[in-house]
Amino acid sequence: MKRSVSLCMLVIxxxxxxxxxxxxKDAANQTPTPxxxxxxxxxxxxxxxxxxxKETFEDENPSLRLVTVQSKPGTELADLDSGSLDAVVSTxxxxxxxxxxxxxxxxxxxxxxxxxPVGTNETVVFLNQGVKIKKLTRKQLKAIFTGKITNWxxxxxxxxxxxxxxxxxxxxxxxxxxxxxxEGEQVVSRFLPVASVEEMRAKVLETPGAVGIGPSALxxxxxxxxxxxxxxxxxxxxxxxxxxxxxxxxxLLDLLKDVAFLR
Numbered sequence: 001m002k003r004s005v006s007l008c009m010l011v012i013x014x015x016x017x018x019x020x021x022x023x024x025k026d027a028a029n030q031t032p033t034p035x036x037x038x039x040x041x042x043x044x045x046x047x048x049x050x051x052x053x054k055e056t057f058e059d060e061n062p063s064l065r066l067v068t069v070q071s072k073p074g075t076e077l078a079d080l081d082s083g084s085l086d087a088v089v090s091t092x093x094x095x096x097x098x099x100x101x102x103x104x105x106x107x108x109x110x111x112x113x114x115x116x117p118v119g120t121n122e123t124v125v126f127l128n129q130g131v132k133i134k135k136l137t138r139k140q141l142k143a144i145f146t147g148k149i150t151n152w153x154x155x156x157x158x159x160x161x162x163x164x165x166x167x168x169x170x171x172x173x174x175x176x177x178x179x180x181x182x183e184g185e186q187v188v189s190r191f192l193p194v195a196s197v198e199e200m201r202a203k204v205l206e207t208p209g210a211v212g213i214g215p216s217a218l219x220x221x222x223x224x225x226x227x228x229x230x231x232x233x234x235x236x237x238x239x240x241x242x243x244x245x246x247x248x249x250x251x252l253l254d255l256l257k258d259v260a261f262l263r
Contacts, residue, residue, distance in 0.1 A: 034065040037248050041089040043196050044173040045237045048215040049119040073171045074100045077108050080242045087249050091121050091172035091235040115240045118256045122216040123233040126204045127224040133157045135227040141181050147188030165203045165212035166191040176235050
């Protein structure tokens, strides 16, 4: 009887040992959870600069995962300051962000932040394919986007109502367009709102008479981009961090510099 019990205990011990060994092997073979890098900012800058390198960055750095966060205008530096974001990318510079933070009654020390250019964004006009116009002047664009002209026939196009598609999330790009093209006037109040520049392109494609603005990176087959003569709306895309970039953010910066060099 005692011998049977001893034999049984031996079998249990062997099985337990084998199970532990298997568990250790499985644990050793498990891929560690990637560390997340959170990059906030305006929709345009994220689309123009971060989205194209996301896959390459994660392939080259399997221990890191790049997550983009569309920031609420005016909160970017506060989110950096709190550690909610690792970096911010935008067509707006650090001084503009500090002014926005002050307007929101958020006191921040500008000396605590660093900014570095990581690319450029060119804003272009997107037209629905049915709007067969080859060129638009600054004066015409201003009249269209402010609602002073509401039919394409007024600028040599078809007899069709103009539908302005606008993405409030692209605040940096919008601000530059309003300042440089609309000369400070606000965009027409009755616009078709979209949540992102990607959605803007889709809406322009599917909506007769539609017009919108977005980064040149989104130009694709099916989208009509009229000439604008010597008018260009180009801005540097800045990456902002609190203090010097962390090692993981520096890896992203290095990749962005390589991409800019290849261009």
